Amino acid sequence: NRLMKELPCVRLCELSSDDLATWRNTRLKTVSGPTVKREMNLLNQVFNVALREWGWLNTNPMTKIKKPEDSRPRRRGIPAAVIPDILSALSYQPEREVMLKKQEVAVAFLFAIETAMRLGEILALRKRDVDILNKVVTVADSKNKDTRKVPLSTMAIKLLRVLPLLYSGKQNTRIFTVQAGSASSIFRKAKNGIDGCDDLHFHDSRSEGLTRLSRKFSVIELARVVGHRSPASLMIYYAPSIEDLANKLD
Numbered sequence: 001n002r003l004m005k006e007l008p009c010v011r012l013c014e015l016s017s018d019d020l021a022t023w024r025n026t027r028l029k030t031v032s033g034p035t036v037k038r039e040m041n042l043l044n045q046v047f048n049v050a051l052r053e054w055g056w057l058n059t060n061p062m063t064k065i066k067k068p069e070d071s072r073p074r075r076r077g078i079p080a081a082v083i084p085d086i087l088s089a090l091s092y093q094p095e096r097e098v099m100l101k102k103q104e105v106a107v108a109f110l111f112a113i114e115t116a117m118r119l120g121e122i123l124a125l126r127k128r129d130v131d132i133l134n135k136v137v138t139v140a141d142s143k144n145k146d147t148r149k150v151p152l153s154t155m156a157i158k159l160l161r162v163l164p165l166l167y168s169g170k171q172n173t174r175i176f177t178v179q180a181g182s183a184s185s186i187f188r189k190a191k192n193g194i195d196g197c198d199d200l201h202f203h204d205s206r207s208e209g210l211t212r213l214s215r216k217f218s219v220i221e222l223a224r225v226v227g228h229r230s231p232a233s234l235m236i237y238y239a240p241s242i243e244d245l246a247n248k249l250d
Helices: 002-006 017-027 033-052 080-089 101-115 119-123 154-161 180-191 204-213 219-226 231-237 242-248
Strands: 136-139 148-151
Touching (some): 017 033, 080 101, 080 180, 101 180, 204 219, 204 231, 219 231
């Protein structure tokens, strides 16, 4: 509906590359380049269907339009010194059964650092997805729609064990009760006022987790663990010093 309001009110076959360039430039004044690029990709698919399947177009007007460049990937680590303060603000006590939703957020935060899983993936976990014996969880609702298994460290297993719903309810029961929107809001309130956390987001726990796991797994192994289809996107997390590499030669 928004795109219909922003694009010229003309027949599809009359929509020009100039019209799309004007829309792109206007849109870039209010949102980021990657957002506009995603919207352009959506329109491009629509035009391709109109061209190839419906016969409504002779050419795709989007093919002549330059897309905005991707922004540099955000790589924001989490200093070890601020983690206790965040956990304290969330009333979390290690290995104590959680009773409050903010305590669930603390568990999810630490679990994300251990596994590099996304917040939505963590909160969507159900009892049937957790295999403590084999030390894995199954992620069925991932961002790219692929099902994958994530290995669990000893710490990750300890974190799951404090969730009451892991031991009660049916196999289809979600083991976290907090919703993703509420979890993000709770986390924002908890980190406010903590030195060094002004620009910290919950999603940075995934970045921190990727950095830590990159010290243990090869890039191919890490891609499988975190669900990246292209290992190249993970290369920013591999930053060994030349001295470390030199030591591997002997």
